[in-house]
Amino acid sequence: MNQSKRTRRYLECAGLLLLLLSPLINAPLARMDSPGVYAIREAQIMVSPGKTIAKGTIVIRDGLITDVGENARIPADARIIEGKGLTVYPGLIDAYTNLGIAQPQQQEQQRGGGRAQGAQLSPEAQQSLAEAALGDPSDSIADDLRPGGTAIEDARSAGVTSALTSPRQGIFLGRSALINLSNMDAARMVVRSPVSLTIQFSTTSGFLGGYPNSLMGTVSYIRQSFYDAIRYSDELDRYERIKRGVPRPEHNKKLAALVPALRGELPVLFAANTEGDIRRALNIADEFKLKPMITGALYGYRVADLLKQKNVPVILSVNFPRRPADQADDDEESLRVLRQRAEVPKGAGRLAQAGVKFAFTAGGASPRDFIANVRRAVENGLSKEDALRALTVNAAEILGASEQLGTIETGKIANLVLTSGDLFAKETTVKYVFVDGQQFEIKRPETPDPGRGGARPAAAVNPAGVWDLNLQTPQGEIGIKLTITREGDQLAGTMTSPMGIVTLKSVTISGNQLRATVSIPAGGDNLEGTIVGTIEGDSIRGTMSLGAMGSFEFTGSRPR
């Protein structure tokens, strides 16, 4: 109440100028108690990679940095943050995420049939799934953002203040957007949109037998789509020139959405981790003279020279491959796999050495592992300066926002992270985070991570039984039955879905966390699935990821 009173008084004094800001104050989710003016004083300021102010002040007003320097004047109306002993970094950027994506809507599906429990999907649902697998290049995530949510809060608490976000289903993933991880309404989270047209080499996975169900089919599908867009663009141009006597082009938003990419106006971001996928992406880019970018690129160091030669920006995943948690200690692994796991963390250093411009993405790992994984890249040959550059300036440049983000300079957006020390030191913690000039609480992880010497996990619950799961997909609910059996310490089970019955590849329980992996035969290939759920008594909730088809949330129960 005190705060809002102050806000009101402030408004009265400030007069006309501040009326311009009234949308901020009226916004339903904006913090009413923020005065919007801060001064962080006596802090070490990492202005930009390689440029440090040992002890200085940063002034924030109405979302922007208005002053920074050793002798910056602290305005009378500023709320003071004591920065003594703290280090201020530009807000970190995760350059490829699925943050802020609306939950799949519960649609009215499977009319008259209830949910499809181990049965065939309705033709409408099939059609819808097949279309979703292809994706829609005209989808724009900026139009479909969902503010709030714990994922955004977690990322922010780890020091990530901006993120590129992209839809996660389909070959054509639509248009990505750069967003600030504030808690404002969706419209004001967007920093820049569209940033890219995003494409991944996924297939229909034989789901419903639709084309393409092979990788080579996917490449052909992407190529044909661009050729169709060329033709569409020709038709539109002709119709612009001559209206009489020529056929009127159809209105086709999907093809129209590819045209800016063909004209080089919109970069095309390919999700590609392996050398093969990167080469596939660059071949397509060459064929259609696209402006390519690569996200993922775990194995990109193997084609570092090619990426440099073609000047392709990379958004490098730091979700390095790990020995699977459920793998037995005496399981034989090939030297090739062992070598890969040792080599991949060295990739960032090698890209830097080759002069490839790259930013980082957590690659789907948890936000608190993001910086820890970047630290691993640093331990494996990347300089701290290059690591910071990737997290800030490079990301801003690659995502087309270097005027607004990436450094601590006057006029830039006030996205800042205050840490207890060197960002890449193990013991360092995040103390304050500012996004768009708003100060946010730091949410501490609720459970200590058992992998890093925290408390021992609680005794495991018994997951045995028959679980009915409702998988939420954009096409509606799909019913899945998990049957889990337990013999001594050994867990096993089966999964019944509209794709048939399959044996679970692995089942593990850790505390109340159930994890199962499954390989579903589909059209000559296998669709790899991972089910992760939290068990509470006889109910369960969690997510199932199905390879490139995306991840889906589920809830379920174990009828007694």
Add this chain to the structure above:
Amino acid sequence: MKKMKAITSIAVTLALSVSALGQSGQSAASSETLIKNATILTASHGTIKNGSILIRNGKIAAVGVDVKATDPNARVIDATGKYVTPGIIDCHSHTASTGSINEGSMSVTAMVRIQDIVEPEHPNIYRQLAGGLTTVNVLHGSANAIGGQNAVLKLKRGKPVNEWFVADAPPGIKFALGENPKRSNFQPQPGQQRRYPATRMGVEEVIREAFIQAKEYMAEWQEYEKKKGTDSKAIPPRRDLKLDALAEILQGKRLIHAHCYRSDEILMLLTLGDELGFKIKTLQHVLEGYKVAKEIAAHKAGASTFADSWSYKMEAFDAIPYNMAVMASRGVVVTINSDSDERARRLYLEAPKAMKYGGVSEEEALKMITLNAAIQLGIDHRTGSIDVGKDADLVIFSQHPFSVYTVPEMTFIEGEVYFDRKADLEGREALKREKEALIKAERGQTGPGQKKDDRPDPNLRPKESPKDQEDINR
């Protein structure tokens, strides 16, 4: 094929040894290599006893009894008591590919390309090099009447994949007849419609229909070419990647490799080709080829077959051991292929079966896995036999290549060593130690997320389906 899995780890270790020694595609100080004192099976002009081959800049510079290196620093390999053959060529392979080799969603998928999915890392590549294989014709599977476009590769393991393609090999495409394209033995996936066609008649009609479409498409482009420049309304037609490939067939630019078994379907396709104006370059499998060998020869189609596999399925019931010999005797260019990464390692033991059944000469039998395959793939101007000017694609065998006791000792592609048995054996201990060191290092560290469960990277899609299982659609 299941056994393959059990030996995977050993083979992977094997597979890595060459690169461990840092000599995959080793570059000698000299541009010359001399292989001397060998028994040379040329596959084109008989056997040279106690002969030598001079390799210069990746090509065969000289071959004969008194060949010497010109460079005093040339690498000299003494092959006394050993045999040299041309690098073996497999005319029907699915190796070195990632993802499904069948785009099985439709009956005509001429737009998909194997070149887009070449995977140069697979351990099977090294196993095949260890069997003397140098060149492969990687084909689309046989699920579709008209499948995808093939890729002719040399197994240049360790080189960037774009260097593997035989640049001047004419492009090709897979066709398939019989049980596989009519899908009668396959249950559709849940939610999937049964695909047309379901009979051999239907397969014929699907192919006819596709070419009629292709002809209309070609006419559309011709029309545009005529109007271009003069008619302001003329814009290029929609480029159709599927019909592009079919048009190239009609223009004689793209070779057809047609999967088939029965003589009736073989005759159907030859006749259909005459009707629509296309030629078949090779009939693949063609186990009943002996029944229609005269017709195959008259069409000038090649035949690429299994050395045995008699009666291995219903449509192969009339297969006979003499198939290769009968077709060859009628003037058909015959090759023996693997259709399997496992069999591809020992094609040199498949070839002599044509000598046992039908009395084919030693050189003819060798041609069936070398020169004839090069002819069928349109690359005989550069490989397939030991002749001056051709690529130095060579194998050194410990004994006669058709002996069951023989072991391939070295495999060369364009003059570079891609398999060296001696180096392999010597390198194994180092690999073992490297592996132990890696395991130790990894177990010793507890980096972030090491032992816990995380959401998997959504960008990481499963890459390696179990390729060691034989795909029945091959």
